[in-house]
Amino acid sequence: MTIKRLFEEAERLLSEAGLKGVKISSPRSPEFGEAYTPYPFEEARRSGGNPLELAEKIASRLGRGELIGRVEAAPPGYINFYADWKKFSEYTLREVMRLGARGYGGSSEGEGKVILVEHTSVNPNKALHIGHARNVYLGDTLARIFAKTGHRVYVLNYVDDSGAQMASVILGFLELKMPMEAPTGVRFDEYCGDQVYVEVSRRVEADRSLEERLRALAKRIEDRSSEEFRYARLVADKVLANQLLTCWRLGARYDLLFRESDVVVSGLWAKTFNLLLEKGIIYLAREGANRGCWCVDLSSHPTLSKEGDEILVKSDGSTTYVARDIAFALWKLGESDVKITGKVWGRNLDNTPITITDTESGSPITLPKPHMVLTVVGSEQRRPQEVVRYVLSRLGVDGGRYVHYSYERVSLSPESARRLGLETAEGKAVQMSGRRGIYFKADEVLDELKRLAAEEVRKRHPYWPGERVDEVSEAIARGALRYSILKSEAEKTVIFDLREAMRLEGDTGPYIQYTMARSYRILEKARDAGIEAKPTPYGDLASEEWMLTRSISFLPQVIETSAKTLRLRQLITHSREMAVHFNEFYEKCPVIDGGEAAPFRLALVQAYITAQSSAMELIGIPVLQEM
């Protein structure tokens, strides 16, 4: 496939010259060609020769390829392979045309492999803030990449409807008698998070006795026959329905909503507990700080052993998050025979059904045994995730199948924190906190972005109907936020700055969207002018034409690497690179008035649209034909 074909050719030329298994890499600059090998350096080390002389000798021995136009030795000792621009661009354009946006960049790499991606997993007691949005964006993009590379992907959202956070809002409703209806014009999830949860947290902090009641409530929520259980379900379902509206707006889709409470209710936990007991992995603490608790013995773990054993069952008999997560992990991995039942909850925007666990009236949920379970969870949960992985390995489950996709949190820049009325220590970022009400909600940020985008759209299209302005500015807002959050690699803390996220120029989602609008306009004008696309170059290529073709040809390899390394950033960088080269091409190479160049350039524009659509689909930036 495109650039890969060129690599294969370079390999073939080298092996024909007697050099087998030589490493071929992508050069960081086009002046060094489309492929290179530092092989002469290795050879020189072995034989003590001069790398450059060796490179020259090897290069002169190499034959011609079909797509490789020339091979050159370059100081201090590389061998560079240069594509034959004309042949290679025709080949690339034909490939792109043949495969289309769906197929281009895809592969069958993951054929026959099932991957389960768990993301979102927000307590159903609040609206999503931008920290949650990062989780959704990462998980959703990973799922898209896996699907593109031929995997069967199932997306799970673990609905954390047990534990203290859930108990907090129930406490607010049942004991502090806060109204169970949101004020008019306010969404229920926002009301729960912004008002109930924050207020209850404030009161608990002020009144220690409430802490006891909170703990008791958390336990009663686990009892399916209790009134509190019913209330928790009611509230959780209502909030969840609201949260999913946000998730869809962020571009996500789900196959299964798994209620955390069902881990206990379904008997999955009980069965897991017995298994752990049987295998001697857990023990009942008779004395010490953990007296009365069931714990995992971590004494033989290389690092966790220093931090004491992990509690799975509290002294009051209720489970901890880690306990539930171990049971859930076993089920996700297809290593538990406990039947989980569910029913259809609704449909995603793409019309695929969403199932939700339901122990009362559902039918059995069956997932194929996955090759990998990827859990997108913040880095602060590294320890508990490692405990889960460790317990799995002690149960004889291959720990490599259970992957914690960790990411650093989103903090607020001092300027943005000030907008929330917070004092900040000189120049320091501020941690978000749902409990203390310090956060930007995903929807409010999207709304602000949308307002800004709408202003710009109206400037350019004063006669567009409001509906159209709304639709386009929404797409711009979605692209802008998704890009700005995904721009940072997962292991880096995102310092969220509202003004920075609101930019529509430069290194942003809208920059890429804009190039698509420009190319669609060319298509339209070309149609009117009766120009027909031809992938055969009209003569020697202009460097802008070549650079655009070249970046298009690299896309499949970039996608493949992203799927392998789970690094999303390189895909984002590449999408932007294609856009930059398109803009340069756009400035220098007229299509409509391109004369004899017009048919080839039109084919190139088409190829750009196809390739960039493919990339944007993966990143989750909406494609606009006009903006």
Place this chain on the structure above:
RNA sequence: GGGCCCGUAGCUCAGCAUGGAUAGAGCGCCGGCCUUCUAAGCCGGAGGUCGCGGGUUCGAGUCCCGCCGGGCCCGCCA
């Protein structure tokens, strides 16, 4: 104290997985380009001891060790 992550231009970030050829963008700043396919764009300029110190190597921003600075975890929270 122990463990994990981060430290590259004034700011926000690429590059590190697989060491290699002059360290790249964007924002901001300075200066140009709209009778020509949407200027949400393009071109040019200024701006860098790649946190510090060692080590490995023909070669280190990239690998190893130490230190410094920032974040997170070490809860009968999740």
